[in-house]
Structure formats: structure tokens, C-alpha cells
Amino acid sequence: GAVVSQHPSWVICKSGTSVKIECRSLDFQATTMFWYRQFPKQSLMLMATSNEGSKATYEQGVEKDKFLINHASLTLSTLTVTSAHPEDSSFYICSAREDSLINEQFFGPGTRLTVL
Amino acid sequence: QKEVEQNSGPLSVPEGAIASLNCTYSDRGSQSFFWYRQYSGKSPELIMFIYSNGDKEDGRFTAQLNKASQYVSLLIRDSQPSDSATYLCAVNDYKLSFGAGTTVTVRA
Numbered sequence: 001g002a003v004v005s006q007h008p009s010w011v012i013c014k015s016g017t018s019v020k021i022e023c024r025s026l027d028f029q030a031t032t033m034f035w036y037r038q039f040p041k042q043s044l045m046l047m048a049t050s051n052e053g054s055k056a057t058y059e060q061g062v063e064k065d066k067f068l069i070n071h072a073s074l075t076l077s078t079l080t081v082t083s084a085h086p087e088d089s090s091f092y093i094c095s096a097r098e099d100s101l102i103n104e105q106f107f108g109p110g111t112r113l114t115v116l
Numbered sequence: 117q118k119e120v121e122q123n124s125g126p127l128s129v130p131e132g133a134i135a136s137l138n139c140t141y142s143d144r145g146s147q148s149f150f151w152y153r154q155y156s157g158k159s160p161e162l163i164m165f166i167y168s169n170g171d172k173e174d175g176r177f178t179a180q181l182n183k184a185s186q187y188v189s190l191l192i193r194d195s196q197p198s199d200s201a202t203y204l205c206a207v208n209d210y211k212l213s214f215g216a217g218t219t220v221t222v223r224a
Binding site: 091 | 148159161204211214215
């Protein structure tokens with residue numbers, strides 16, 4: 001149990017375009033999901049906390065108008081990188097917290113974004 | 117985010133040896149601590165978590181927590197080449213704060 005999927009697993013796009021990444025909890029409900037970004041040789045940095053039915057909470061320094069988060073259901077959160085630029089190229093990872101297990105997060109496999 | 121410090125490594129150990137990984141955290145009020153393993157190009161996978169002072173063992177892994185010293189460690193016994201990865205320490209206070217990770221290489 002406790003499987004989280006992400007789609008797509010990798011994406012290449014042109015500078016200036018927008019990219020949407022989906023995060024799904026496959027076998028549990030997740031009121032709360034998290035979005036992380038990881039640059040090469042660096043650790044995971046939390047970008048935002050996604051809450052079902054309400055606005056996401058962004059970490060300091062993360063542009064909310066650039067990284068749009070929508071958590072429309074208990075099993076799906078989406079991250080849209082708007083007007084992507086090469087510096088947005090990174091490994092984006094989501095995690096989901098099962099509502100009955102508040103202390104554990106289950107990670108998706110990640111999405112590799114390359115902006116040309 | 118909370119401050120979480122790990123010795124950056126890399127740490128190289130021979131096969132069969134014990135690998136010792138250390139982590140300190142800044143917030144004395146932190147309650148739960150997680151160790152993740154991350155292979156290159158993959159997302160983190162949970163090894164174990166610990167809430168209480170003392171040792172917690174799970175197979176070849178032992179986590180140790182000392183809240184007074186704000187210190188948590190991970191021991192990997194009988195290290196195998198498949199243990200070669202980056203190990204991330206994380207403090208969980210509703211959201212996870214990760215350390216920079218320690219890269220471990222197990223030499224066959």
C-alpha cells in the first residue's frame with residue numbers, strides 16, 4: 001500500500017512554455033501533499049505544502065505565481081511550472097501524507113524537468 | 117525550514133563493515149526523525165524513523181537518537197555494495213526538513 005505516482009516521469013520543454021506535473025496517491029487519501037525540488041548534488045528543498053480544497057502554502061523564496069499548485073481532490077495534486085526557464089530544470093518530487101498516518105510521507109518517483 | 121546538518125562525506129567503507137552516519141538538528145522541540153536512502157536519479161525511500169531516545173533496530177540498520185544532544189545517527193551493519201547511496205536525515209515537524217545528505221560508497 002501507500003503508493004504515490006507522478007506523471008510524467010520526465011519532460012523536456014522549450015523556454016517560456018508551461019509544464020504540468022501530476023501527483024497521485026493511488027491507494028489512500030491524502031489531504032496534504034508536498035512538493036520538493038532537488039538540484040544536482042543537493043538535497044531536497046520543500047517548495048510548498050498542498051492542501052486539498054484550499055490554497056497551497058509556499059516556502060520562503062518560492063514564487064507562487066510561477067509554481068501553481070492545485071489540490072482538487074484527496075488523491076491528486078498538480079504542480080504547474082509557468083513560463084519555464086532553463087534555471088527551472090530540476091528533479092521535482094512530490095510526497096503525500098496519508099490522513100491516518102500524520103507523521104509519515106510517501107514519496108512519488110519524481111519528475112525530471114529539462115527546459116531548453 | 118529547520119536546520120539539519122549531516123557530515124557531507126563521501127563515506128567509503130569496505131563490504132561487511134559498519135557505516136556510521138551522523139545528523140544534528142537545531143530545534144530542541146523536534147519530535148520525530150527519519151532516515152531516507154536515495155539512489156542517483158531516484159526519489160528517497162524510507163529506511164526508518166525514530167521518536168524516542170535510544171536505539172531502534174531494523175535488520176541491518178540501527179537508528180540512535182539523543183534529544184539532549186540534538187543528535188541522531190544511523191548505523192549500517194554488514195554493509196553491502198547495494199547500500200551505496202546518499203542517506204538523508206530529516207526532521208519531521210508537520211513538514212520534513214532534510215539535511216544535505218551523506219554519500220556512502222561500499223567497496224566490494
